Amino acid sequence: MRYTEVKTVDDLFGPGAPAGTVPTDLEQSTGLERLEILGKMESVDVFDMRPLDASRLGTLSNPVLVRSAGEEQFAGCTGVPADSHNVIWLGMTRERPVERCPECGSVYKMEYVGPQEDHHHDHGHGHGHGWQEPKTMADYVKPEYW
Template sequence: MFLQRTAFALARRTPTRAIAARPFSSSVSRFNKKYEVKQEGKILPFEEIKTEDDLIPPGAKSGTVPVDIEHATGLERLELVGKMQGIDIFDMRPLDASRKGTLEDPIIVPGAGDEQYAGCTGYPADSHQVVWLTVSRDRPIERCGECGNVVKLNYVGPLEDPHDHDHGHEHGHPPHEEPKTFADYVKPDYWYR
């Protein structure tokens, strides 16, 4: 309690001119000069984007608030530039819901990554709540537990993945193992291929 009173007494005795010796406006201008980034860029058409450097935004003009296309980078910028030209680069169309997928004729799910998620709402469409199915390069076929609809991954990505986890053991990491599920304990006679 004594220390608390002493701190308040010292605070009352501190001259206010010493605290406000430098105006706030000069602090802001010094800050801006120190961290000013000058980068010139332009919005390239989708066809001219070749490298990641082409996805660096021009930024907003001084004194304005940037819109999405002026500050978005990477995949977000690629998507926005594509949409400006009417190209849906992520192919966000819904999956085929006109039929029920079977093991012989599954619903095809395109994917460029190691894993893809597909939402099943049943057949006919919206006959049950969304059940999320996970298909991967290692396990390309998955069946909905609610309605029996079958989906299959159609991998459209690069043939050699730089992030391939199977080669991790060369660098001292153990190889990736899929977690065990009830499907691992089903007799091989009942497996679907």
């Protein structure tokens, strides 16, 4: 199977190894691991593992974009120029896609690239009845600054 032939979740189950042999990673992998291996075989970086743009300071009008196919994404900021401060991890969600590094002020924005018809996306209420996202300093930022 090729990466371009994957159409459903069922396509992400490997065939296994012939009896009496040791399986290869491709033969025994399933799910996202199999998708990543199939992609690598065709020079496709499925999870876009390139470093973020550290050549400039992100601003509210021109943030550093962080692509994500999931509900949330974490990005590590090391300042501008790169490595000018220790790594500070910033968490972004689909509901709150913008974060600012408290050390250097660089602004990051999560760009959702996942399925447009995402049945799991329910505006933060999918973590159990009554679940609320933990409070952070971002909860006290004026709405017009978002």
